[in-house]
Amino acid sequence: MASTARGSFLAVVRQNIPLCREHFRLVLELEHFPQTSPGQFVQLSCRDVSLASDVGEEFESTDKRRPQLQAEELTRPVAMLRRPFSLAGRRDRGSNTEIDIIHRVVGIGTDFLAHLKEDDEVGVLGPLGNKFTLPKENQEAILVGGGVGIPPMLYLAEKLSGKRAVAFAGALTRDLLPLTIVDPEARGLDDIRALSDIAEFAKHGVRSVITTDDGIYGFRGFVTQALERYLDEAKPNAVIYTCGPEPMMKRVADIALARGIECQIAVERAMACGMGTCQSCCIKVKKPDPNQPPLVGRDWCYRLACTDGPVFRASDLLW
Ligand SMILES: Cc1cc2nc3c(=O)[nH]c(=O)nc-3n(C[C@H](O)[C@H](O)[C@H](O)COP(=O)(O)OP(=O)(O)OC[C@H]3O[C@@H](n4cnc5c(N)ncnc54)[C@H](O)[C@@H]3O)c2cc1C
Ligand code: FES
Structure with a gap:
């Protein structure tokens, strides 16, 4: 039976396909993977598992015993630390689980992931972090994903089947949207209609609005501009969920707070260990409560994005 504890797993690659210019969908199969929820993430070992000795050995250096660095680690850059990725989906079959990771190639770790082939093995630590709180019965869920913040919105959409929900997906340009658009002619530059043209959202009954900064497809402008117009026109009783670049999330928070709308934000701070x-x-x-520890500041303190988050209420964040 699935548990809620985190663990270290060896996953097998079932699929690794390009979705657009820089994004890939990586499907990993694991055995006895604990229960997970949207908002949670995993840390992936972005290096050859046959090179990755256990962590205790990697950093041990005494007079008698030196680190066993192998040829590849000495001749080219290797991602020594695991890298964090949001869960973008999950399917269970008996004791086996498939998880979806959508990753954008930005450096050595994600470049390693992009070259994984079927049946390769990947080290997975997880599941990590807290989760989104699902909407109340009378609330509309508004999902706002920008760039690499779109993946956790796909997993959230899975859990919103049958509920009122609309997704806003934004990117710099069309070929940086890691999504399947089923009717690419249907939208105009000023169009914030929520349609069923993103297959990954539509299969869960979630309509969507697409924005590109350059206007090459969908609403021309930032996803936050489309969101603002939607809220002002529809005036929904809503809860907003968001993930993406920090300036985008700060703007989403401002828009929500100005309208008294609850907003949950999955932050993507750079993380080394992912577990506190x-x-x-x-x-x-x-x-x-100013009298409660930690006593760093009277009315503020630090929290860890990896264990206290990554999901925080917009009203709590001081960024
Ligand atoms: C909780 C969480 C969930 C994430 N989910 C996803 C996801 O679903 N898909 C995805 O593609 N990415 C996701 N990311 C970002 C991903 O972890 C980084 O892109 C990845 O670690 C980069 O590794 P790299 O070795 O390829 O790049 P590196 O060589 O380590 O870095 C390349 C460049 O990217 C910058 N960078 C690295 N990490 C971050 C970060 N977190 N924020 C801003 N800039 C960064 C570096 O400063 C550097 O300029 C997530 C991050 C967090 C914290
Ligand atoms: S990533 Fe190490 S404490 Fe959060």
């Missing part, structure tokens, strides 16, 4: 040890991912938040 290294303190690399701290983020400033409001402290509900």
Whole structure:
């Protein structure tokens, strides 16, 4: 039976296909993977698993015993630390689980992932972090994903089947949208209609609005501009979920707070360990009670994006 604990797993690559110019969908199969929820993430080992000795050995260096660095580690850059990726979907078959990761190639770790082939093995640590809180019965869920913030929105859409929901997906340009658009002629430059033309959302009954900064497809402008217009026209009783570049999420937070709309934000701070040890991912938040520890500031403190988050309420974040 699936548990909620995190663990270290060896996954097998079932699929790794390009979705657009820089994004790939990586499907990993694992055995006995714990239960997961939208908002959670995993840390992937972005290096050959046959080179990755266990962590204790990697950093041990005493007079008697030196680190066993192997040829590849000495001759070219290798991602020593695991890299964090949101869960973009999950399917269970008996004790086996498939998870979807959508990754954009930006450096050595993601470049390694892009070259994985079927049946290759990948080290997975997870599931990690907290989760989105699903909407109340009378609320419309508004999902706002920008660029590499779109993947967690796809997993969230899975759990929103049958509920009122609309997704906003934005990117710089059309071929940076890691999505299947089923009717590419249907939209105009000023179009914020929620349609069923993103297959990954539509299969869960979630309509969507597409924006590109250059206007090559969908609404021309930022996803936040389309969101603002939608909220002002539809005036929904809503909860907003968002993930993407930090300036985009800050703007979404401002838009939501100005209208008194609840907003949950999945932050993507750079993370080294992903499990509360290294303190690399701290983020400033409001402290509900000034007399309670930690006593860093009277009305603020730091939280860890990896274990206290990645999902935070917009009203709590001081960024
Ligand atoms: C909780 C979480 C979930 C994530 N989910 C996804 C996902 O679903 N899909 C996806 O493609 N990416 C996701 N990311 C970002 C992903 O982890 C980074 O892109 C990845 O670590 C880059 O590794 P790399 O070795 O390829 O690049 P590196 O060589 O390590 O870095 C390349 C460049 O990217 C910058 N960079 C690295 N990480 C981040 C970051 N977190 N924020 C801003 N800039 C960064 C570096 O400063 C550098 O300029 C997520 C990050 C977090 C924290
Ligand atoms: S990533 Fe190490 S403490 Fe958060």
